[in-house]
Amino acid sequence: MIRYLLSRLLTFLPTFLGVTLISFAFIRVLPGDPIIVMAGERGLTEERYAELYRQFGFDQPLPVQFWNYLTGVLQGDLGTSYVTKRPVWDEFFALFPATLELSLCAIVFAIAIGLPAGVIAAVNRGKLFDRALMSTALVGYSMPIFWWALLLIIVFSGNLGWTPVSGRMDLIYYFPQVTGFMLIDSLLSGQNGAFASAVRHLILPTIVLGTIPLAVIARQTRSAMLEVLSEDYIRTARAKGLSPLRVNGLHALRNAMIPVITVIGLSVGTLLAGAILTETIFSWPGIGKWMVDSIFRRDYPVVQGGLLLIASMVMVVNLTVDILYGLINPKIRARK
Amino acid sequence: MTAEPDAQGAAPDRQGRLAEFWYYFRENRGAVIGLYVFAVFVFVALFAPLLAPYDPTEQFRQSTLLPPAWAEGGSWAFPLGTDPLGRDMLSRLIHGARFSFFVGIVVVVVAASGGILLGLIAGFAPKWLDTLIMRLMDVILAFPSLLLALVLVAILGPSLTNAMIAIALVLQPHYVRLTRASVLSERTRDYVVAARVAGAKLPRLMFVTVLPNCLAPIIVQAALSFSTAILDAAALGFLGMGAQPPTPEWGTMLAEAREFILRAWWVVTFPGVAILVTVLAINLMGDGLRDALDPKLKRS
Amino acid sequence: MALLSIRNLTVEFATASGSFRAVDGVDVAVEAGDILAIVGESGSGKSVSMLALMGLLPWTATVTADEMSFDGQDLRKLAPRTRRRIIGKDIAMIFQEPMSSLNPCFTVGFQIKEGLKKHMGLDARAREARALDLMEMVGIPDPARRLNAYPHQLSGGMSQRVMIAMAIACRPRLLIADEPTTALDVTIQAQIIDLLTELQAETGMALILITHDMGVVAETARRVSVQYAGQKVEEQPVGPLFATPHHPYTSALLAALPERATTRLLPTIPGVVPGQFDRPGGCLFAPRCAFADDLCRTTPPPVQAPDLGLARCHHPLEGRA
Numbered sequence: 001m002i003r004y005l006l007s008r009l010l011t012f013l014p015t016f017l018g019v020t021l022i023s024f025a026f027i028r029v030l031p032g033d034p035i036i037v038m039a040g041e042r043g044l045t046e047e048r049y050a051e052l053y054r055q056f057g058f059d060q061p062l063p064v065q066f067w068n069y070l071t072g073v074l075q076g077d078l079g080t081s082y083v084t085k086r087p088v089w090d091e092f093f094a095l096f097p098a099t100l101e102l103s104l105c106a107i108v109f110a111i112a113i114g115l116p117a118g119v120i121a122a123v124n125r126g127k128l129f130d131r132a133l134m135s136t137a138l139v140g141y142s143m144p145i146f147w148w149a150l151l152l153i154i155v156f157s158g159n160l161g162w163t164p165v166s167g168r169m170d171l172i173y174y175f176p177q178v179t180g181f182m183l184i185d186s187l188l189s190g191q192n193g194a195f196a197s198a199v200r201h202l203i204l205p206t207i208v209l210g211t212i213p214l215a216v217i218a219r220q221t222r223s224a225m226l227e228v229l230s231e232d233y234i235r236t237a238r239a240k241g242l243s244p245l246r247v248n249g250l251h252a253l254r255n256a257m258i259p260v261i262t263v264i265g266l267s268v269g270t271l272l273a274g275a276i277l278t279e280t281i282f283s284w285p286g287i288g289k290w291m292v293d294s295i296f297r298r299d300y301p302v303v304q305g306g307l308l309l310i311a312s313m314v315m316v317v318n319l320t321v322d323i324l325y326g327l328i329n330p331k332i333r334a335r336k
Numbered sequence: 337m338t339a340e341p342d343a344q345g346a347a348p349d350r351q352g353r354l355a356e357f358w359y360y361f362r363e364n365r366g367a368v369i370g371l372y373v374f375a376v377f378v379f380v381a382l383f384a385p386l387l388a389p390y391d392p393t394e395q396f397r398q399s400t401l402l403p404p405a406w407a408e409g410g411s412w413a414f415p416l417g418t419d420p421l422g423r424d425m426l427s428r429l430i431h432g433a434r435f436s437f438f439v440g441i442v443v444v445v446v447a448a449s450g451g452i453l454l455g456l457i458a459g460f461a462p463k464w465l466d467t468l469i470m471r472l473m474d475v476i477l478a479f480p481s482l483l484l485a486l487v488l489v490a491i492l493g494p495s496l497t498n499a500m501i502a503i504a505l506v507l508q509p510h511y512v513r514l515t516r517a518s519v520l521s522e523r524t525r526d527y528v529v530a531a532r533v534a535g536a537k538l539p540r541l542m543f544v545t546v547l548p549n550c551l552a553p554i555i556v557q558a559a560l561s562f563s564t565a566i567l568d569a570a571a572l573g574f575l576g577m578g579a580q581p582p583t584p585e586w587g588t589m590l591a592e593a594r595e596f597i598l599r600a601w602w603v604v605t606f607p608g609v610a611i612l613v614t615v616l617a618i619n620l621m622g623d624g625l626r627d628a629l630d631p632k633l634k635r636s
Numbered sequence: 637m638a639l640l641s642i643r644n645l646t647v648e649f650a651t652a653s654g655s656f657r658a659v660d661g662v663d664v665a666v667e668a669g670d671i672l673a674i675v676g677e678s679g680s681g682k683s684v685s686m687l688a689l690m691g692l693l694p695w696t697a698t699v700t701a702d703e704m705s706f707d708g709q710d711l712r713k714l715a716p717r718t719r720r721r722i723i724g725k726d727i728a729m730i731f732q733e734p735m736s737s738l739n740p741c742f743t744v745g746f747q748i749k750e751g752l753k754k755h756m757g758l759d760a761r762a763r764e765a766r767a768l769d770l771m772e773m774v775g776i777p778d779p780a781r782r783l784n785a786y787p788h789q790l791s792g793g794m795s796q797r798v799m800i801a802m803a804i805a806c807r808p809r810l811l812i813a814d815e816p817t818t819a820l821d822v823t824i825q826a827q828i829i830d831l832l833t834e835l836q837a838e839t840g841m842a843l844i845l846i847t848h849d850m851g852v853v854a855e856t857a858r859r860v861s862v863q864y865a866g867q868k869v870e871e872q873p874v875g876p877l878f879a880t881p882h883h884p885y886t887s888a889l890l891a892a893l894p895e896r897a898t899t900r901l902l903p904t905i906p907g908v909v910p911g912q913f914d915r916p917g918g919c920l921f922a923p924r925c926a927f928a929d930d931l932c933r934t935t936p937p938p939v940q941a942p943d944l945g946l947a948r949c950h951h952p953l954e955g956r957a
Contacts, residue, residue, distance in 0.1 A: 011474070018475035026487060135366070138623070142615040144567055146574045147590055147608030150597050158598045232731060233739040235692055239731075240751045240802070241724025243717075254741045273482035277571055291483065292575060295490040303487060311478040318478075328741075 008322050015315060017070075023308040024069050027300045078305030083297055088305035092287060097180025098168060099279070099286030103271050105202055106210035111264065114214045118221025119256075122229060123248050133218065140215030145274055149208040149281045156204060163204050166283035170197045209278045213267040220263040224256035231255070258329050265321025269314050360628035367624020373617035380430055381437035388427035389415075392584040396422040401600045417602045419593065421582075425602065428584035429610050435585045436566045436614060439500055443565035444558050446504035451511020452554065456542045458512065459519025470516070473509035481506040481564075482571055489577045496579040499572045506568075507561045514557055518550035552629040559622035563615040570611050586611050639842055640666040640689075640727075640810055643703040647681070647688050647866075650696045656912045658684045658697075660866040664844075666810065671836060671843045673857035673874070675850065675889070679909040681866035682846045683732075686812050690729055691719060707809070725755040728803035732815040734795035738787035745783030748802050755806040770801040774831060793824035797831070804835060810842045811835075817852070829856060850893050854878060862886050865909050865920040872945040882945035882952040884925050919950065927951055 035044070035052050044052075057065055072078070078088040117137075121130040156163045164170070168182045175189030183202070186194035228234065229252055237251040275288035283289070287306060294302035361367055380387060396414075400422040403410045410417060416425035458469040476484070481503075488502035489495075522528060523546065531545045572578035573587030581592055586607040593603035647659035659681040666672050674682045688699045689711070704711045706722060714722075731737045739747060748770060749763040758766060764783075771779030774797040787795060796816060803811055813832060817825035833856050836843045845857060853860055854874065861871040862883065870883040881887040888905045890896060907924040910916060919937045922928040931950050940947045 011471075014471050015474045015478060018471060019478050022475060022479075026491060138366075138619055139612070139616060142563065142567075142612060142619045144570055144587075144608060144611045144615070146571055146587075147604070147611060150590070150594065150604050151608065154597055154601060154604065232733055232736040236731065236737045236747075236799070236802075237739065238692055239690055239724060239729045240754065241720040241722070242750070242754060243720065251739050251742075255739070269477075269480045273480035276480070276482055276486065277574070280575065292486070295486060295577075298490075303490070307479065307483065307487060310480065310483060314480065315478045 004326050005323065008319055012315060012319055016312065019311040019315070020070055020073060020308060021066065023304050023311070024066050026307070027304045073308065078308065079301035081294075081299055081302045083294075083299045083302075088302050091290065091302065092306060092309050094180075095285060095287050095290050097177075098182075098284060099272075099275055099288060101181045101183065102202070102205055102209060102278070102284060102286060103268075103275060105206040106271060106274075107213060107264070107267070109206050109210040110213035110217050110267075114217030115221050115260070118218040118260075119225055119248060119253060121218070122222045122225030123244075125226060130222075134222065137215040137218045140211050141219065143211055143215075145208050145211060146277045146281060148211060149204070149278060152204050152207065153281075163200050168198065168201050168284065169194070170201075173197060205278050205282045205284055208281075209271065209274045212270060212274060213264075216263060216267060216270075217260065221256060221260050224259045225252055228252045228255045258325065261324060261328060262321060265317060265324070268317040272310055272314065357628050361624050364624040364627055366620045367627070370617040370620025370624065373613065374621055377433055377614050377617065378437060381433040384431045384434045388424075388430040390424040390427040392423065392428045392431040393582045394423060394427075396424070398422070401596070401603070403600070404602050407602075416606055417600075419589070419603050420596055420600075423582075425606055428589060429586070429606055431584045432586045432589065432607065432610060433614070435496065435579060435583065436569070436611070439496070439503075439569040440562040440565050440618075442500050443504045443507060443569075444562050446500070447508040447561060447565075448511050448554065448558055450504070451508040452515050452547070454508075455512040455515025456519060456547065458516045459523065459546075460538065460542055466516075469512065473512050476506065476509045479506075482568060485568060485572060486575065486577055489572060494577045494580060496569070496573075496583065496585065499569055499578040500565075503565050503568045503572075507564060510557055510561065511554065514553050515550055518553060519546055522546050522549050556622055556626045556629060559618060559625055563618040563622070566611065566615055566618075638665045639668045639670075639707060640664065641703055641705050642685075642689065642701055645685055645688060645699070645701040645704065647684050647693065647700075648698045650698070651912070653912070655698075658866055659688065662863065662866070662868045664689075664861065666842045666844060668809065668842055669836075669840050671833075671845065671856060671858045673845045673847060673853040673860045674863060675847055675853055675860060676863035677848060677909050679865070679911070680863040682863045683814050684866075685863075686729065686814060686844065686846060690723055690727065690812070691716075692729075721755070724751055725806040726808055727810045727812065728806070728808040729812040729814060730796070730799045730803045730816050733819050734799050734816075735787070735792055735819070737799055738790075738795055740787055743784050743786055744790070744798050748783070748798070748805055751802060751805050766805070767801075770805055771798075773804070773835065774798070774801040775827075776801070792820050793828065796820060796824075796828055800828075800831065800835070804839065804841075807839065808841055810844065812844045812846070814846045815848070816845075817847075817849070825852075832856070850889060851895075862889070865915075867920060867948060868946070869921065869948045870945045877945065880945075880953075882940065882947040882954075883921075883949050884927050884951075884953065885921050886945075886947075887953055888924075888926075919948075921949075 035049060035056070035058075053059055057068060060068075076089055078092075080087055081091060084091065117133055121133045124130050153165055157165045169186070173186070173189070173191055173194040175185060175191060175194065178185050178188055182198040183195065186198045225248075229248075234247060234252055237247045242251070272288070275286060276292055277288075278284065279286045279288035280292050287310065291303065291306045291310075293299075294306065396418060399411070399414065399418055401420055402414050402418040402422075404417045404425075405412045405415045407417075414424050414426070416429065418424055419428070454469055454473075458466045461469070484506050485499065485502035488505065489498050492498040492501070528541065528545055531541060536545060569578055570585070570587030570590070573585045573589075574591045576591060579585035579588045581588055589607040590604065593600075593607070597604045642662070642664040645659055645662045645664070646657065649656045649658055662681070662685050664672070664674075664685065674686075676682050684693070684697075687693050688697070689704065693699065701712065706727060709722070711719060711722070738744070745764075745767055748767045752758050752763045752766055756766075767783055768779050771782060776782050776794060776797050782790070782794075782798075787798075790798065800816075811832075816832065817828050820828060829852055832843065832845070835841075845852070847853060857874045859871065859873050860877045862869050862877075862885065864885050870877070870881065870886045872882075877886065878890065881890055885905075888903070891903045892905065894902060905924055910920060910923070916922055916933065918934045919925070919928065919932040922932040925932065929951075935950070937948050937950045940949065940952050944952045
């Protein structure tokens with residue numbers, strides 16, 4: 001197990017270095033002078049330009065620049081936003097809970113529906129439920145979620161007036177952010193209706209963001225279950241006279257979970273990509289919207305830092321999934 | 337022994353395989369429906385100027401935001417209504433098919449040829465080069481694809497061409513991984529060893545001997561990335577980083593229509609339906625392809 | 637009254653190319669404490685009939701029988717839930733591939749204790765003790781440690797011992813062993829067969845041994861039922877069967893045993909068991925039978941009297957020449 005962990009970590013480091021290099025290269029190497037861009041339409045005097053040029057260290061050779069960037073990153077210095085003048089690191093962690101809350105809700109929604117649906121479809125292979133579910137899953141999988149979001153807004157916010165169109169909380173409520181999770185903070189605040197408001201704001205974004213993972217999980221669960229159900233050990237379990245619930249839900253699902261966990265882990269990337277669209281549409285103040293806004297404002301340190309942090313997060317999650325995979329799969333766990 | 341007799345023997349066999357493939361593909365009703373829808377899509381894309389009643393950018397100022405013909409206030413002059421600038425929705429949707437088709441084709445060709453080449457190299461190369469290529473792919477895969485494409489487009493400048501380049505770059509690692517994995521499993525097979533013993537040079541070994549036997553999963557991936565490319569291009573267009581107005585690209589159309597969603601449902605609904613139906617058809621086809629090509633899932 | 641009594645069992649599978657009859661009018665009767673061997677080539681339907689009894693066939697299978705009773709209970713009429721109280725407790729089964737028949741995600745101990753919990757209602761401590769007993773009974777060294785092992789850490793022979801421990805956990809009255817040694821090394825095969833016969837003698841359970849190994853049959857079984865292409869073609873006590881086989885197929889099977897070879901080359905039975913599409917019209921064995929005539933090729937044979945081994949044959953052999 002230790003060796004397994006070490007080998008995973010060993011592939012992690014060069015990838016991390018590569019991600020840092022790419023985030024660095026995007027801004028420094030590709031065409032476009034960041035200083036001119038930063039200055040925008042106002043223009044710059046020659047002296048001011050030269051001063052900024054030195055200030056950002058652009059006068060140094062590229063490897064030196066990268067080395068400075070890398071050491072900065074490792075000390076938690078990702079630069080300062082051109083627009084807000086606040087450290088990128090601080091901005092990221094101020095907005096991150098919003099994205100985390102939304103993503104967690106979405107993935108819980110996707111697992112809570114997708115997993116049982118996939119199991120039931122596999123057990124009832126070829127029957128009406130299976131076919132209906134798999135068709136629905138394929139539609140979900142093919143869904144342009146930005147359009148899906150607009151449709152839901154038309155129906156639930158426009159026609160029915162049930163859900164708000166944007167934000168995380170009605171403006172009439174105000175309370176300090178303790179955890180950054182609205183669901184928790186609103187409860188802690190003790191204000192009447194605050195929690196309900198948080199839930200109402202979460203519903204549509206959760207559905208939108210959870211749709212594709214839900215479809216993927218349902219499909220993956222079904223195919224993994226189908227494979228497992230034809231295994232000899234399932235016959236053994238049934239030969240013991242165990243109930244179908246125990247055979248399917250414990251003996252089969254436990255084995256089918258191994259590929260499904262991988263898929264759930266890999267959907268973190270999908271989720272963050274989806275968060276960009278979802279947060280933009282619902283004006284959800286998270287890192288997805290922050291990235292899009294920064295890209296439009298040409299706030300390069302933010303784009304650069306955000307890119308690096310998001311990629312690092314995906315890598316950490318993938319690493320965690322690998323480790324989890326080892327824990328759930330006794331064959332890897334036992335390898336010494 | 338050379339590969340020539342082998343090539344002669346393969347001709348009827350290949351035809352047989354095609355027939356077998358068609359037999360399995362046809363069994364999957366969804367896949368066949370997908371194929372028909374896709375055929376219609378391709379037809380519309382190819383003959384858009386002939387099919388569309390109007391020019392997609394022509395503005396009819398006196399009839400803006402006209403609802404579809406069957407709705408109250410609609411007119412058969414504009415069967416699917418008009419957008420806020422008075423442009424015919426139907427014509428714009430028909431022309432939009434062109435862009436989506438174009439995006440799909442270009443992205444798949446660029447991503448697949450680059451990815452297959454890198455994958456073949458990684459599969460045949462010495463360990464250090466293999467590791468280098470694969471780590472590089474890991475790095476690209478660590479970024480959420482849409483985000484990476486978004487940043488790339490932001491740097492290169494927002495346009496459909498740059499969007500296609502960005503999407504192709506982002507999708508390409510999947511081909512590298514797939515190709516390399518199949519190459520590694522094929523490389524030790526007897527027929528490859530035989531070709532090597534017979535003195536086949538490396539390029540021949542790579543492209544003639546091994547590659548044709550790795551194609552099945554790559555073809556499936558091509559279908560899937562065709563639909564991903566359409567979705568991502570539309571998403572970039574929606575975010576304002578893809579095709580620029582007044583291009584009738586479906587995602588861009590949605591972005592333009594956003595502020596009217598509660599007033600004019602049709603300007604939002606139809607482009608989305610067009611994206612969904614196209615992507616769904618391709619995915620249905622992709623599923624059918626996978627079932628028909630993947631011997632593991634084939635019913636015995 | 638017989639412990640297990642099955643009459644006219646038929647199993648059909650729905651396949652893409654029409655229905656396929658895997659078991660065709662088979663009778664099985666087993667008394668308490670009996671050892672019955674069911675022999676036949678691959679594809680003769682011997683496993684399928686037992687899987688049908690256990691209710692383990694996939695949903696594509698249709699099972700019909702005039703009688704299927706265990707200890708006086710009609711299994712056909714039982715609700716699935718009631719039937720599962722018998723399956724795994726009174727009737728247990730072990731399979732051909734021990735390595736893949738154990739769930740890779742759970743420890744051996746978990747899988748043994750699971751049945752104990754379901755059928756015996758033992759508490760955790762009693763289950764642990766019983767599991768240790770069972771591991772010792774089936775001859776697994778260091779049982780306490782092995783209980784916490786995962787299946788992939790065991791060898792094939794060990795896995796089959798675990799399977800046997802699992803099967804006898806609830807003191808079944810009938811154990812069905814479906815080719816329990818086919819997947820194992822030759823040296824281990826004998827050990828497993830010895831273990832099964834010892835356990836049978838100790839516990840007095842009935843044993844149905846499905847095999848194609850006539851040597852194993854001779855050593856262990858009391859009665860033998862020979863199946864061919866889904867039909868039972870002969871049934872006799874083991875001694876008379878080996879001495880005077882009545883069906884030409886049985887005779888040919890015995891002649892193929894190395895011990896009985898009279899010539900330098902081992903005699904074989906030409907051809908293969910008919911499949912879904914080449915089922916002959918008359919006697920199913922006719923295409924491969926040395927004695928077949930036109931009657932055999934056109935008319936399905938009758939079942940002969942018990943003194944002729946219930947042979948399903950027009951021209952049963954009377955005795956060895």
